[in-house]
Amino acid sequence: PKIRSNFFPSVRACEAEYAFHEKRLERAIVERMEETLGSGARQGLFSTPDQYQPSASDLIQQWLAQEAITADPEVHFALLVSLARLYEKQGDPQASLTAWQEALTIQPQHFIARMHLAGNYEWIGDREGARRHYQHILDHPETLSRAMIRMVSAKIEATATTA
DSSP states (O other): OHHHHHHSOOHHHHHHHHHHHHHHHHHHHHHHHHHHHOTHHHHHHEEETTEEOTTHHHHHHHHHTOHHHHTSHHHHHHHHHHHHHHHHHTTOHHHHHHHHHHHHHHSTTOHHHHHHHHHHHHHTTOHHHHHHHHHHHHHOOTTOOHHHHHHHHHHHHHHHHTO
């Protein structure tokens, strides 16, 4: 069983690991924003831990307009990811695509950002765009586990079969 789970991870194992990576990114982003923008940053963005304030988009845009923020790649990336996630929650994949693409100019090999970008391409029906970004992940597997490689491979197969 141990060999099977290490070399042939189940769908459940893949989903659990991906969820872990999502949560870890979310925590890192909030921590980085609070370090730079102060402890009120979280309250300015979220009414509850998973619910953005109605004014969150405007606040993020104000922060992104500050030269000191864009000069710090970590904070800049964190804000763009927050903005992309906000647009996803609002049901706006086009706006989210733009934010994810800009975030990837800062960290081009970021696994979760690239997965979201590919997912947004799927959302708008651009299967080729999705496949291109999933393939990009597989072309740079240095930090990926077998489970994440399997999950991305399955995504590529799914986009190919629905074409």
